[in-house]
Amino acid sequence: MEITTVNCLTWEDLLKSQLAEGAHLNLLVVDAEGYDGEIVMQVLGAGMRPEIIFFEDHPLGQKMVSIGRELERRTAGAKL
Numbered sequence: 001m002e003i004t005t006v007n008c009l010t011w012e013d014l015l016k017s018q019l020a021e022g023a024h025l026n027l028l029v030v031d032a033e034g035y036d037g038e039i040v041m042q043v044l045g046a047g048m049r050p051e052i053i054f055f056e057d058h059p060l061g062q063k064m065v066s067i068g069r070e071l072e073r074r075t076a077g078a079k080l
Contacts, residue, residue, distance in 0.1 A: 011046040030055040037067060044070045 009017070015025060028043060028050040030036045036055040043050070044067070053071075 011043050011048060015048070025050045026052065028053045028055075040067055041070065044074060049074055 019025065025048055028040070028048075030039045030053075032039055040053060040055050043053075
């Protein structure tokens with residue numbers, strides 16, 4: 001058995017390190033072999049509001065409903 005150390009970042013820290021100051025995340029594409037919905041919820045939970053989110057969620061069920069509700073809540077009153 002081999003131990004490997006992996007550095008982890010929050011979504012906020014990742015974007016701060018990759019986006020120019022004042023820049024906005026326009027597009028989020030997630031393809032994470034079954035974890036797409038979880039990642040989208042983490043991004044939304046971190047307060048990020050990408051203009052477009054593309055992901056798969058199999059099977060379409062309660063997770064999709066939760067994401068839809070979260071998107072509605074975060075975009076209430078926003079000009080789209």
